[in-house]
Amino acid sequence: MLRLSTADKVKELPTNHLSCIEIAPRPKSIEDTGVQETLLLDLMLKHLFAGGVVTKADLVTHMGISGGIIQQLLDSAKQLAWVENRQSSPDGQMRYALSQNGEESAKQALARSGYRGLVPIPLAQYSAVCQKQSSRRNSITFEMLQNGLSSLVLPNDLLHKIGPALNSSRPVLIYGPPGTGKSYLCRNLNLSLGDSVLIPYAISIGNEIIQVFDPQLHYRVEASNNGGALDLLNGHDPRWIECKRPLRVTGGELTADMLEVQFDTHSRTYMAPIQLKANNGILLLDDLGRQRITAKELFNRWIIPMEERRDFLALQSGEHFEIPFELILLFSTNLNPNELVDDAFLRRLGYKIHFDALDEPLYRKIWFQVCAEKGLSCSEEMFRHLINDYHLLFEKPLIPCYPRDLLGIMSDQMSFMQLKPEVTKALIAEAWSIYFV
Structure with a gap:
């Protein structure tokens, strides 16, 4: 049903109508970060512990916040006798290191959480930005779909079925015999969305941090308007990474655990589930019916997200929280849909599109x-x-x-x-x- 042309190139498509700076301006104060100062101090101590002797510019890079905010944190840490000044670097930059008390405090912080990355985005800020970047805010038109899939060979009526399905808030089931191009088409649909989105490196729920950014899934877009790390006036908040809209594909390896927040007891870090990583993009569940979780269990888990576009997750402590479910959810199967789930579940899917042999x-x-x-x-x-x-x-x-x-x-x-x-x-x-x- 479809085949990529020799060029295999992505056409330039419309970009997000809201700029990155409008969606996520750089924080100018500790309050603007939305994160408590105690969490910021813990994170800075961990970076100092790992780096040994570092400059303020190093901390700006490692934490993704301005030099002014870093200076406030350094001043607070000095008052607590956690940080000491060291000899300046050859270019004149002041260098900092942990005191003995600071090392003890850093070890305690690492025992609570092993996360050591950019300052996280608080959940409320993440939810607001995620809603603003929803692909459903800008309807996909026939022309957009045609341009995005121009390198594929498609039956004439298929675009008229796929397009409205992508504009709906309902999941889409694509079914038919093996080899008819179901997965191949789904893997190229994000070309039609076209614009880039901001992905948080991590989000925070209280003092707990969940890493979201995944370099194997999120492909960076080189930003032309992001200023230097110490510049408060130019560019968007560096804690957000501008990426192509994500396309997450999972097949027979899918388990129930992959739909929940993962906690690594060794590193003491949280990792986001697949639907959180795929937010503002496409999540394709390929070969439905062959996963380690049954189709019925999967649909039971996602009844609320599919209907209300919000999901509920939990931390190791048992604390529950709500995240947006702002993604295009696609299911692909070679099996008869009626053999997978009952009519009530099929009705919730909304769009069922059959793929078959070509003329x-x-x-x-x-x-x-x-x-x-x-x-x-x-x-x-x-x-x-x-x-x-x-x-x-x-x-x-x-x-x-x-x-x-x-x-x-x-x-x-x-x-x-x-x-x-x-x-x-x-x-x-x-x-x-x-x-x-």
């Missing part, structure tokens, strides 16, 4: 597109031979993954046998016998 013109387009990508020549006669003497004869539907797979086998044969890069009857026969059982 011959689209299959032909993908076939010759893959030929071009692999540098293979194929005559019209050979393509007709494939359709008439194999697909029709053996009653194999025109599934969109077949061109890539069959031509890949032929290409391997050509390399091994040192043949011309040309599709022949013998190569088609050999590839077919290898591919199909």
Whole structure:
């Protein structure tokens, strides 16, 4: 049903209508951070403990707050006899280190929490920004979807089904036989959203900190308007990282634990669940029905989030808190939806979109597109031979993954046998016998 073109490039699409500076201005005081001074002091002590002797600029970089706020914290730490001045660096910057009392206080802080990163964003601030960045604030249009997926080969009616589903607040179930391009399409839908969003490095619930930013999921956007670390006037709050809208894909490895806040007893740190990491983006649950958590258990867990767009999580202490559920939730399955859950659950999904085999013109387009990508020549006669003497004869539907797979086998044969890069009857026969059982 679909195939990326050779270019494989992302088109430039509309950006967020609110600038990063408007959404998250730089804090100019301890109060602006939204975090208690005691937590800030604990975090600074941990950075000093890890760094040994550091400058104020180092602390600005490690904590993501201004030099003015760092200076206030240093003054407070000195009054508590936690921090000492050391000899200036060669460029004239004052350097700081922990006193003996400071080291003891740092060890106590690390025993309470092993987190050592940027100053967290308080939950209330995170929720407000997350709502402002919701993809549903700007409707996806047919033109946006068409541009975002222009490198894919799609049936004409599919965009008219997918587009409205993305604009809804309901989850989307995509189902159909294997190889029809369900997962492939879902993995490219975030190209249509286009704009970047701010992801917090971490959020705080009281004095507990949960790391949200995941470098394997969140792809940074190079900011052109963010000033230097010591500059209070330019750029957005550095505790927020500007990223492409996230796309989180999980399949058979999904467990119930992955939907909850994770606490590492060794490092004494909290990590965000998958839905929190995917906020303001897309969460795709691939191969629904094959996870380690049953489809019924999964839907039971997410009834409230799916309907009310808010989720409830808990810390190790048992404290519960609410987060926005501002993401596009997609389910993909090769199984019959009626075998997974009952009608009541299917009704909650809202949109159910069926993927099936292609018609011959689209299959032909993908076939010759893959030929071009692999540098293979194929005559019209050979393509007709494939359709008439194999697909029709053996009653194999025109599934969109077949061109890539069959031509890949032929290409391997050509390399091994040192043949011309040309599709022949013998190569088609050999590839077919290898591919199909």
